[in-house]
Amino acid sequence: MPKLIVLRIRLVTLPFLSLFITFTGLGQHIRRPVPSNYTGLGAYSLNSADVFSFTSNQGSLAQLRNSSAGIFAERRYFLEELSSYTAAFGLPTQSGSFGLKMNYYGFSDYNESQIGLAYARKLGSKVDLGAQFNYNGIRIAGYGNDAAVSFEIGTVLHLTDKLHAGIHVNNPVGGKFGKDQQEKIASVYTFGMGFEPSDKFFLSTDIIKEQDQPVNVNAGIQYKFLTQLLARAGISTTTSTTWIGIGLFLKSFRIDVTASIHSQLGITPGLMLIYNFKPAEK
Numbered sequence: 119m120p121k122l123i124v125l126r127i128r129l130v131t132l133p134f135l136s137l138f139i140t141f142t143g144l145g146q147h148i149r150r151p152v153p154s155n156y157t158g159l160g161a162y163s164l165n166s167a168d169v170f171s172f173t174s175n176q177g178s179l180a181q182l183r184n185s186s187a188g189i190f191a192e193r194r195y196f197l198e199e200l201s202s203y204t205a206a207f208g209l210p211t212q213s214g215s216f217g218l219k220m221n222y223y224g225f226s227d228y229n230e231s232q233i234g235l236a237y238a239r240k241l242g243s244k245v246d247l248g249a250q251f252n253y254n255g256i257r258i259a260g261y262g263n264d265a266a267v268s269f270e271i272g273t274v275l276h277l278t279d280k281l282h283a284g285i286h287v288n289n290p291v292g293g294k295f296g297k298d299q300q301e302k303i304a305s306v307y308t309f310g311m312g313f314e315p316s317d318k319f320f321l322s323t324d325i326i327k328e329q330d331q332p333v334n335v336n337a338g339i340q341y342k343f344l345t346q347l348l349a350r351a352g353i354s355t356t357t358s359t360t361w362i363g364i365g366l367f368l369k370s371f372r373i374d375v376t377a378s379i380h381s382q383l384g385i386t387p388g389l390m391l392i393y394n395f396k397p398a399e400k
Contacts, residue, residue, distance in 0.1 A: 155336035155352055156363055156376055157190050157204065157390065159322055162274060162282040162312025166320045166340055168372075169208040169392055172217050172236055174324070175272035175286045175310060176248025179215045179238035182208045185395040192376070192388035199225045214239035217250070227259040234270075246274040254303060256295065268293030268303050282312045304329040318342040332356055350374075363388075370394045 158174020160166035169186035172179035187207045194200035200223075207218040217236035224230055232255070238248030250270040257263045269292070274284035286308040293303035310324040324336040338352030338361075350363040361378035376388035 155322070155324055155338050155354070156350060156361055156374075156388070159338045159340060159350060159352070160320070161272075162284055162310050162322055163314055163320050164276070164279070164282070165314055165317045169206045169217075170204075170390070172208065172238065172248060172250075172272075173204065173206060173219055175274060175284050175308070176217070176236045176238050176250045176270060177246040177272040177274035177284055177286075179208060179217045179236055179248050180240045180246035180274075182210045182215050182217075185209050186392060187395075188390065188392035190388065190390040192386055194386045195380070195384045196387070199228075201225070215248075217248075219250070229257050231255040231257075236270075244276050246276075248272050252293075254293065254295075264295045266293050266295045266303060280314055282314075284310050286310065304331070350376075363390075365390075370396075 155174070157170040158172075160168050160171040161174040161178040163171075163178075164181060167178050167181040169182065169188045170190065171181070185208065188205070190204045190206075192202050194202065202223045203221070205220045209216045215238050217234075217238070219232070219234040219236065221232040222229065232252050234250045234252040236248055236250035238246060240246055248271070252268045252270065253265060254268060255263065255265045268289040270286065270288045272284060272286040274282060276282050286306075288306040288308075289303050290305050290307075295301040295303070306326060306328045308324055308326045310322065312320065312322045314320040318341060320340040322338050322340075326334040326336065328334070334354060334356040336352065336354050338350060340348055340350045342348045346367040348365040348367075350365070351361065353360045357380060359378050359380050361376060363374050363376035365372055365374040370393055372390075372392040372394075374388075374390035374392075376390065378386045378388070380386070
């Protein structure tokens with residue numbers, strides 16, 4: 119059998135295999151885009167925060183300057199069955215900032231979904247605090263649907279104008295699937311830092327500990343060549359995956375083209391689109 123066909127069969131059956139393993143007593147793995155720190159790269163930044171930043175740390179939602187909406191799509195290793203979509207909306211108000219996040223992963227026979235409502239506000243000039251409640255769904259053809267509720271909380275500390283740090287906690291308790299509530303969504307704890315010596319250059323690092331998984335380090339950089347053009351690059355240590363992206367600003371729109379590379383599984387292409395309902399503040 120050709121190697122490409124074997125690889126495709128293995129990847130298509132991967133979601134079903136992972137689900138079987140979790141029913142034997144392990145925690146349900148948290149689904150993320152392959153370049154997960156691409157969409158949330160600006161979480162620990164004042165100049166680079168955007169509508170997707172709160173998907174990494176809800177506290178960063180407090181730094182959103184104008185109402186924005188965005189969508190990010192990727193096709194893992196060019197397989198339709200492993201497609202992933204994330205949509206985000208942010209609304210800053212005088213009483214704080216509100217966010218809506220929607221995720222979908224999979225295909226007609228197996229898929230996972232999530233809807234999250236977030237809120238964040240500034241606690242003075244040095245601390246941003248946010249929280250999010252999620253409704254998680256899972257569907258397997260022939261087996262039916264199930265759902266679970268979870269929550270996240272995040273804080274961002276602005277140590278200086280150039281150095282930022284924060285902690286994010288995802289589902290420390292609760293969030294269980296199954297009739298007997300025996301399958302818990304994995305707990306995830308993240309410590310992140312960001313350094314921006316100028317409004318053109320930004321460096322971010324996340325140390326992530328997911329339940330029953332080894333420690334993962336995500337590192338990424340962003341550089342603005344021009345006001346209308348930026349580039350991003352990064353790496354994830356647990357999967358040895360590298361990613362790159364180019365972003366183009368066209369008035370109220372921003373379009374990013376991304377690609378992540380895994381040495382065995384190949385390339386995952388992605389596309390991100392952000393729309394600002396008001397001109398971004400200078």
